[in-house]
Amino acid sequence: MREIRSEARVRRDTELLYSQAAQMNVSTLSALVSNGTAPSDNGFYLIAFDTLGNKNYLILALVIIYLITLFCNLVLLSMVLKHPSLQNPKFLAVCNLAVVDISISSVIVPQMVPVFVFNLNHISFGTCFSQMFFMHFFSDMESFSLALLAYDRLVAICFPLRYPYINTNFRMVLIIGGLWFLVFLLEIFPVTLASNLLYCRSRVVQSCCCEHGPVYALACGDTSLNRQLVTAKSLVVLLAPLTFIVLSYIIVVFAVLRIASVAQRWKAFNTCVTHLALVFIYYLPVIMAYIMANLNLVKSVDLFTAVLTVCVTIPPMLNPIIYSLKTEELLEKLIKTFKPSKVTTQLQKQEEVR
DSSP states (O other): OOOOSOHHHHHHHHHHHHHHHTTSOHHHHHHHOOOSOOTTOOEEEEOOSTTOTTHHHHHHHHHHHHHHHHHHHHHHHHHHHHOGGGOSHHHHHHHHHHHHHHHHHHHHSTTHHHHHTSOOOEEEHHHHHHHHHHHHHHHHHHHHHHHHHHHHHHHHHHSTTTHHHHSOHHHHHHHHHHHHHHHHHHHHHHHHHHHTSOOOSOOEEOSSSOOHHHHHTTOSSOOHHHHHHHHHHHHHHHHHHHHHHHHHHHHHHHHHHTOSOHHHHHHHHHHHHHHHHHHHHHHHHHHHHHHHHHHTOOOOHHHHHHHHHHHHHHHHHHHHHHHHHHOHHHHHHHHHHHSOOHHHHHHHHHHHHO
16 A cells, blocks of 8 residues: 555544544543553554444455455466466466465455454554555565566567577576565665654554554654655655556567567467556556545545555455466466366266266
8 A cells, every 4th residue: 555645634634533532531532542651552543444334344345355365366376386387487477476466465454354343453563563564565566576577578579589598487586586675675664764763642543554654644753754765665666667567568569560460469469468457457546546645536534545445455356367367378277177077077967867
């Protein structure tokens, strides 16, 4: 989930929460908000979706999305592990995306059930900053994983004869490992800085998760370095992969146009359709959320948080479905696995007749 909400907006919402909390009794207020001076207060309180009348339906929908995400991505991973013919650089990149999809959904959705269904909304400092790191880490990896798939298509179309020598399994594993290490370095510094701040203004996080923006906005010290670092990191992890994807497809288009046969051109373009669909369903919600935040199109903070949460959890669910349906090698293996053979069907019919 991206740091789209501004610090001013978060602070305004916190002040509104204080004004509403002033009407509560003292025991309820102390359970929700602390000024940071109490020795027993060693964490934050996640507050979101309170103004949504259908909060439980939203959580149920997110749980269903999470279960579908787990099932589809695990099926995809099992197909690649089961069939040696799929164990190539292309499907290594696909498996990397599947692992990232499972991870980002697992960081966000499971913790929301006890928080927003059973009202266990207190989260310790260690848990909060761990969740912050892993949530943004896997969100960043999603963007780089799509760029990795673009690299694979670029080599396959522009250098088809040299592809087996350029893009080996070993080199793909090295590239994947390098990307994970790069994203780790990009994310560890903002989280470390945020964890070292003094949180004496409030402990109420206006979000369903421990995001960068809503958390460090509660610090009572100077957070300008945090804002600059988070903004720079966000631009790198979003714009750098997207720029690479756009440039790679410009090169692919010029390479395909050199092919004389129309049928071969269509076949080359068709191999890119799946990846372009994944890029579309990932970047479009991010761009739309950014536009809504900057134009202030959504007045309700809870509604905006719900929209952001859905935008983050939908792509991991759709990625394996789209890739399975649009990739012939994988679709063929899935059909053979889940469709009973003719011999098995005939035996079942004979037993029914008996």
